[in-house]
Amino acid sequence: MSLVDTLGLSPFEVEALALTLRTAILAVALTLPLAVLVGWLLARRRFFGHGFLNAVVHLPLVLPPVVVGYLLLVLLGRNGPIGAPLEDMFGLRLVFSTAGVIVACAVVGFPLFVRAVRQAAEATDDRLEQVARSLGSGDLRVFATVTLPLMAPGVLAGATLAFARAVGEFGATITFAANIPGVTQTLPLALYTVIQSPGGEAAARRLCVLSILLAAAALALSEWLARRGARNARR
């Protein structure tokens, strides 16, 4: 891994990088179906509770991440109303675990994901779907062959944004999953840790550069996908 050599990363830092990438990718992959469904519903359907769903989805975007982390702790903690049955039935413990990092990343990235999907669904001409139905296609085939391909650049842009947000996630993670090296210590948490320790300036600089590179790459990719999506919609 040439980037590792160029930056002169220590095993501790490589571990944090690997954990960050793994949790962020899993958080995005696990929320993808739900984000597509919710974004499409918000754009295309009017139903009882539309405003409420919209508000709930957007809450993690405006709440302080520490509050999100605390709420996760209350709900998904070992004695929480969701956390207790999860542990009893499936032996799944989210607090202070890598799974908890994924949950925190998924929750804070979800609003960005849904917004991008929603915008893509709104930009898609619904008469294309009407034409597809008039050609004999049922709702599922229309969604799979027309709606989803046309929304795809928006979905990818949303996934990239959510990924970037997950890579930078700090407050909810440290509150809900804590700061355990190799288990929950992602890049931002590792950076925070080395800043706190004496003589950690060099490591801090390396982690800082790494974070900037990751974020910039994700942002550039997201912009490119969004522009491509806009071009598709105009054609």
Place this chain on the structure above:
Amino acid sequence: MIGGDATLELRVKKTVGAFNLDLDVAAPLGAAVGLVGHSGSGKSTLLACIAGHLRPDAGRIALAGRVLFDSERRIEVRPAQRHVGLVFQEALLFPHMSVRANLLYGARGCDARLIAHVVDVLGLSTLLQRRTGALSGGERQRIALGRALLARPQLLLLDEPLASLDAARRDAALQLLADLAESAGMSMVYVSHAPNEVARLTKQIIRLAGGRILAPAECSEHLASA
């Protein structure tokens, strides 16, 4: 296709905002029916009701005796099962598919000879491998027409399908539609705000104004003022 009850039965009440569509008419099938009126007269609303993309508040829509919608009997056939084709003013090709994929989208189980015939008549053979992005307006509209025809609808709804074509292209396309209506016994509802265009295609013309059908006496007045 043309059964004993070979009519398109339209009894439709629909309120959209301040606009009221309220009509009751039976048009004979097996040829083209013209639907003429100014913009805002309810033409597109009526087409959306026939295609099933808009639910009438009340009424009954039947195609050669096959009920597509009946508010009293609570019948509402899904758009995909209506066998009602739809061509809009803009071609609305699927932008992520090739011309061929567009044409064949609704052509499942379609006879290869029919495909070849439609491709030939519409002059599409050189376009099949192309993407839809770089086509002219006329090419796009011909593909949209072919796509609708290959789904073999019982009724084809054409909402100002030739408005984006130049005069020469429009004449050629009108001729093609007239031939299709006659040779294939293909039923169509042809919508236009230009009475002359519709008159070239059919003598059966329904005139709409303000969501209502104009009686023949009113028509001449309405056309004169148009």
